[in-house]
Amino acid sequence: MTTTTVIRNVRPMGGPAADVLLDGATISAVVPAGQAAADLPTLVDGKGQLLVPAMVEAHTHFDKTLWATPWRPNSAGPTRNHRISNEQAVLKDFKVPMAERAAPLIEQCIARGSLYFRSHVDAQTAWGIGHVQEMLALRERYKHVIDMQLVSFPQGGLLISPGALELMERSLELGVDVVGGIDPAGIDNDPIRHLEAVFGLAVKFGRGVDIHLHDLGELGRWEIDRIADMTAAHGLEGRVMLSHAYSLGAFPPADLHAMADRLAALRISVMTCAPGYVTVPPVAMLRSRGVNVCSGSDGIRDAWSPMGNGDMLERARLIALRFGWSKDADLAAAFDVVSHGGARALGLAGYGVEAGCQANLVLLDAENMAAAVVECGPRRTVISRGRVVARDGVYTGT
Numbered sequence: 001m002t003t004t005t006v007i008r009n010v011r012p013m014g015g016p017a018a019d020v021l022l023d024g025a026t027i028s029a030v031v032p033a034g035q036a037a038a039d040l041p042t043l044v045d046g047k048g049q050l051l052v053p054a055m056v057e058a059h060t061h062f063d064k065t066l067w068a069t070p071w072r073p074n075s076a077g078p079t080r081n082h083r084i085s086n087e088q089a090v091l092k093d094f095k096v097p098m099a100e101r102a103a104p105l106i107e108q109c110i111a112r113g114s115l116y117f118r119s120h121v122d123a124q125t126a127w128g129i130g131h132v133q134e135m136l137a138l139r140e141r142y143k144h145v146i147d148m149q150l151v152s153f154p155q156g157g158l159l160i161s162p163g164a165l166e167l168m169e170r171s172l173e174l175g176v177d178v179v180g181g182i183d184p185a186g187i188d189n190d191p192i193r194h195l196e197a198v199f200g201l202a203v204k205f206g207r208g209v210d211i212h213l214h215d216l217g218e219l220g221r222w223e224i225d226r227i228a229d230m231t232a233a234h235g236l237e238g239r240v241m242l243s244h245a246y247s248l249g250a251f252p253p254a255d256l257h258a259m260a261d262r263l264a265a266l267r268i269s270v271m272t273c274a275p276g277y278v279t280v281p282p283v284a285m286l287r288s289r290g291v292n293v294c295s296g297s298d299g300i301r302d303a304w305s306p307m308g309n310g311d312m313l314e315r316a317r318l319i320a321l322r323f324g325w326s327k328d329a330d331l332a333a334a335f336d337v338v339s340h341g342g343a344r345a346l347g348l349a350g351y352g353v354e355a356g357c358q359a360n361l362v363l364l365d366a367e368n369m370a371a372a373v374v375e376c377g378p379r380r381t382v383i384s385r386g387r388v389v390a391r392d393g394v395y396t397g398t
């Protein structure tokens, strides 16, 4: 074992103080604080801060953000379709190029402690393949710091939008990782054909599936069953994500036990941003039945909403607030959703703070995990691939 640098005197996940030995971009050992040889180079002296794995932003839309541009009052109408058409109008001919908005947002997310991302890229015929190419270029630009999965996402509908399916296919050929879908009934009005198209692309290209599902109540629950059917039929266990799945929050949790068991058996992950204005999946029940739950910011300061800042620690706090969680174990569970939950959903290897894991880590200035979630303090040191890339909320690069 070679040791290149040491993170000294940190408390992994709030446990006993430790020195963390790195071999390049990998954690090679975790030993009691003070036991690492004094002559080894110090990467960071943690001074007793918490050490956690870098967080996982499992659902966002970098290609749509208006970040780093002057404040723009929201101009969308009240319905989902209003928001879609408003966004098309806002982004069409927007004066600041997408990369100049998305890049500073990516750096903001890194500075807040996220190093793993899944970003949906709009397969919007109005702007063709451009968004995909720009997001692929951004992924390349930051690949020495972050891991980013891209989803080809038919925001304006797949069947009702001529050319969207071909655009998604082209996106997958260019290197987009995951096949997206959206409200097979509520937007495309033909749920089986929509899902057959989405799963057909997934099988053809050997990719996973991630479906935005806002459809409410029984309709949404019926669609989840159909998604489960197709996951099983196509052997895509462990590679399917339900994003939002608001309908899961419309029923008493006990009525959903059988569905939760089915999702767990098929290893279908559920992503929730825990919004306060709509029913949301019952996170604690789902987790108790073995369903993997992850989280994301969704849109961050875009034409849908001016909300969001890309801080997944704050997202953990919002999850806790949404469900009225206050016990330490529940607050730690909220952090698990934005960390290990995301890692499982994205199929990440070597994730954690143990020997053998990637040295993608965050130091938090907090007394324990529960306090970290409640306080969301700004003093964070972010380590990517064994190098410090952000201090005190500021991206420094490598």
Ligand SMILES: [Zn+2]
Pocket (backbone or CB within 6 Å): 059, 060, 061, 120, 212, 243, 298, 299
């Ligand atoms: Zn979304």
